[in-house]
Amino acid sequence: MRNSIHQRKRVSLIGMHLDRASPVALPQQIAAQMRDGILRGTLPAGTQFLGSREIARELGCSRMVVLSAWEILYAEGYLESMPRGGVSVATVHRNAAVPPPVPVDTSHIAGPISQRWQSLIGFTYDTNWESDFSPGAPDISTFPFGEWARLLRQTSQQPDKHECLDLSAAGLSELRREIAGFLGAVRGLVCMPEQIVVTSGTSSALDLCSRMILDHGDEVWVEEPGFVEAQWSLTAAGAKLVPVPVDGKGLCVAEGIRRAPHAKLIVVTPSHQYPLGISMGLERRLELLDWANRNDVWIIEDDYNSEFRHQDSMIASLKSLDREQRVIYLGTFSKIMMPSLRLGYIVAPERFVEIFTRGRARIDVHSSGVGQRALAEFMRQGHLLRHLRRMRKIYAERQQALMTAITSYLPNDLSVAPCATGLHLVALFSDRLKARMTDTKAARLLKAAGLHVQPLSQNHLEIPIYSGLVLGYGRLKAEDAPRLIAKMAKILGAAKK
Structure with missing residues (x-):
């Protein structure tokens, strides 16, 4: 019996979906989904989990996020430490009320697909391809x-x-x-x-x-x-x-x-x-x-x-x-x-x-x-x-127009530096703007007003180091930059009230 316990297979959480655009913090999302599985019986008492580092890599988050989720469940009595290290599910009375799960859209995941692919398909990532500010979209209007x-x-x-x-x-x-x-x-x-x-x-x-x-x-x-x-x-x-x-x-x-x-x-x-x-x-x-x-x-x-x-x-x-x-x-x-x-x-x-x-x-x-x-x-x-030489000139003009507009309308909220290459800029949040909102909140506010931009934080696997907006200019007409950035400044400025 003792040997069978130590040889028990440790459970992965790779199929778990984390919504990085959600206002619910990642540790709370992990804790909520594990709690739901424990109460419903899909994670029975004695279930042992992989180490926090392995789970963090599977979920694409930092180890601290996983440890924070486990601390929540330790405090609530859902998890317990094993004698030789590790984490397992504690005995929990199943008649307890099951709390509502964190809202996760899984309607697009169907069929007997692997856990690895469930996590990929369920991952939300905003590409904003149709936006003036799409960071990866070239302008094809001048293509021969x-x-x-x-x-x-x-x-x-x-x-x-x-x-x-x-x-x-x-x-x-x-x-x-x-x-x-x-x-x-x-x-x-x-x-x-x-x-x-x-x-x-x-x-x-x-x-x-x-x-x-x-x-x-x-x-x-x-x-x-x-x-x-x-x-x-x-x-x-x-x-x-x-x-x-x-x-x-x-x-x-x-x-x-x-x-x-x-x-x-x-x-x-x-x-x-x-x-x-x-x-x-x-x-x-x-x-x-x-x-x-x-x-x-x-x-x-x-x-x-x-x-x-x-x-x-x-x-x-x-x-x-x-x-x-x-x-x-x-x-x-x-x-x-x-x-x-x-x-x-x-x-x-x-x-x-x-x-x-x-x-x-x-x-x-x-x-x-x-x-x-x-x-x-x-x-x-x-x-x-010939097309490449022509587009280099056009994109350089659009980059300059975007930088000038940001410097004019949002000098105290966003900072940008010129890039020698590419089709996008990163506008980093000032401490003043970070105190008012996250970049995901800013992106949601702007999108609701018709300006579709990407939050920089969605490109992080761990807790975001940087906060800002990814602004493409491949499709952005130079003459439109002042109008659009002025609109952005008005929206972000109004949000502090």
Whole structure:
């Protein structure tokens, strides 16, 4: 009997849904859902739970959040400590009134899906794609659709028979050659076409890399705050996410080593960190590469929006410093052309190219051959570089207009700094504004008034370090910035009354 108790399987809480937009604090949400399970009998007396660190990683929150939830349940008598450490469910009278659960919308979760996918599907994340302030949306109004349509017609009317029947999973050779040339010209990244695997975008590339590199339970460093959609792919592959703070110099490598010295993979956005917009300094980059080399760790570099630099100086990619072939570089055409194109690429170390190609063939064979051929011609004829040069100028003007408007209308509430790259800015809350409201409350107030913005806090896995708003300007017309920010100032100013 004694042995059976110690060998009892410890319970995970990975299927639990946490609503970060809710006014109910995370510890109270966890406590409420555990309390409900205990009273309903789904968590019977004697049930033992995984350690607080493991549960925190599963739920994507800090360990302190989990410990705070447990303290609530300890005080109420629902949990008890085990003699040799750990937490278990105490004996509870089931005739007690069941308190109302924290409102969680699970109507969209149906069917016998895994707990891991329940947690992913149930995760709420505001993308605000249709907003003037969407941080990831490019402006397609000036895209050369005439040239693109002509090339699509030519490709469809005169298809290559080999490509119709047996296109390589690595992608069309002509497109891989054009991508290599493009990266050399735009990013200063020297690579061979044979190092490139064409994908269906960054999400597809990250999903492929995660599934092929990671085993269930492998630890992965992710930036804190960071790109939530990248976290989804990693979680779907069974990874344990380890949030590593980002400061003014980028990813804090020393803290990552302290938190997860046996990590298998690191995912970073070094040239233009999302969402803070910080560029990782050279010292940090070399520190990261050195540690990865010495500890057999792989690095995925998401070169997020780095084509849109607003200054003359180019921020070199991490891959360009990689001498030991540790970095896997991801790029996409979604922002520089259009999101619906669904074409991107991986620049991989030579040892990975054949493996990724075989893996791609097992998952979805290859991307559209017609789209690849048209894109190769579009690049070869110079249309992409011309469009990119035009959009750099437009986006730089929009960034400046947004910053000027914020400085004019909200000088005491929001602070912004220019980013050399990208399609968004982060407006950090002043202490004065933080004393009046959270960024999630501000986002709700603004949305109710027709201004749809993202709260910075939704990009945190742990208790938010930063409070602010993520403001995209890809779709924002420069002449509209003063009017919209003036409206924002009026709404936030009125909220203090």
